Amino acid sequence: MSENQKKPNREFRNLSLRNITVDYKLPLPGKVSILHRVSGALLFLALPIVLVPLFAASVGSPESFANLGSGFGGFLLKLILLVLIWGFMHHLCAGIRYLTLDFGRGLDKADAQKSAKLVLIVSLVLTVIFAIKMFGVL
Amino acid sequence: MEHRYEQYGHKRLAVGSGYGTMDFIAQRTTAIILAVYSILFLLAVIFTKIDYDSWTNLFTFTWFGGFPTGKISTTLAFLALAYHAWVGVRDIWMDYVTCATLRLSLQVLTVMWLVSSVVYFASVLWSL
Numbered sequence: 516m517s518e519n520q521k522k523p524n525r526e527f528r529n530l531s532l533r534n535i536t537v538d539y540k541l542p543l544p545g546k547v548s549i550l551h552r553v554s555g556a557l558l559f560l561a562l563p564i565v566l567v568p569l570f571a572a573s574v575g576s577p578e579s580f581a582n583l584g585s586g587f588g589g590f591l592l593k594l595i596l597l598v599l600i601w602g603f604m605h606h607l608c609a610g611i612r613y614l615t616l617d618f619g620r621g622l623d624k625a626d627a628q629k630s631a632k633l634v635l636i637v638s639l640v641l642t643v644i645f646a647i648k649m650f651g652v653l
Numbered sequence: 654m655e656h657r658y659e660q661y662g663h664k665r666l667a668v669g670s671g672y673g674t675m676d677f678i679a680q681r682t683t684a685i686i687l688a689v690y691s692i693l694f695l696l697a698v699i700f701t702k703i704d705y706d707s708w709t710n711l712f713t714f715t716w717f718g719g720f721p722t723g724k725i726s727t728t729l730a731f732l733a734l735a736y737h738a739w740v741g742v743r744d745i746w747m748d749y750v751t752c753a754t755l756r757l758s759l760q761v762l763t764v765m766w767l768v769s770s771v772v773y774f775a776s777v778l779w780s781l
Contacts, residue, residue, distance in 0.1 A: 555742075
């Protein structure tokens, strides 16, 4: 490039949903990042319409506690809770990873790849463990 | 060139953050509170035989013969959750919604959604 040729300004844009899902092959840390956002949004949406009503029913009375897991409603509930438990576990694990990154730990590419993989695996394992615990109670 | 002298009245800049550092810190602070509460809660759940009484006790246990440690810590955690969710969801609107009217409307709805959750949750918890 010649000296007097002006460099074009770089254009900065947010990633669109299409970019994330179709155009780019995201590296593992990128996948953890978008799943962190998706799981957070999911938990936010579920909060007043699923999670708090569910909490109310679970602590309301021994009868409402016992009724949670019964019938078709109980099956549906378990399915929804399975997704939300995963969302919670992923958000928690990825969140702990981001806190360590904020403190300047694990910033190398190799370390970041490793910790991203760890987050995905550990959150799935925790989901299975707590789903089994939940299915035992409900 | 910024025309700051034009930013008054209806021309005032009403979008964007402008308080980014404060919310950056708040998001991390609340994250730490939530992580600590969540890990203790998950440990309690996994090592407890869960039935109605033990489950309710996770939120209502007391110390020193009456101090409502369970209710107060749970309430504080829920408030941290609401603030944490506010920062995160606001970030989502700021990233993807560029129309100022729509963005501001979504932000107002987000606050209402979260405040409703806090009030609803607190009323259930403190009536136990």
